[in-house]
Amino acid sequence: xxxxxxxxxxxxxxxxxxxxxxxxxxxxxxxxxxxxxxxxxxxxxxxxxxxxxxxxxxxxxxxxxxxxxxxxxxxxxx
Numbered sequence: 001x002x003x004x005x006x007x008x009x010x011x012x013x014x015x016x017x018x019x020x021x022x023x024x025x026x027x028x029x030x031x032x033x034x035x036x037x038x039x040x041x042x043x044x045x046x047x048x049x050x051x052x053x054x055x056x057x058x059x060x061x062x063x064x065x066x067x068x069x070x071x072x073x074x075x076x077x078x
Contacts, residue, residue, distance in 0.1 A: 046074075053073055054066070
């Protein structure tokens with residue numbers, strides 16, 4: 001990977017340099033996906049549902065009720 005990075009930089013082509021930077025920023029995620037075969041997409045979706053529920057609630061009576069709402073939300077089909 002380091003050799004490809006060096007080649008991309010040596011070309012002085014802005015498109016190659018942009019692509020090299022893109023790969024470098026996402027390298028950890030690419031390695032993780034290649035090694036384990038899972039992505040963070042599902043986790044990000046769950047976090048989005050939690051944020052949406054919190055915004056919709058506009059103040060729950062207590063934390064226990066909020067967590068019960070999240071449990072109910074997780075059981076619903078998307």
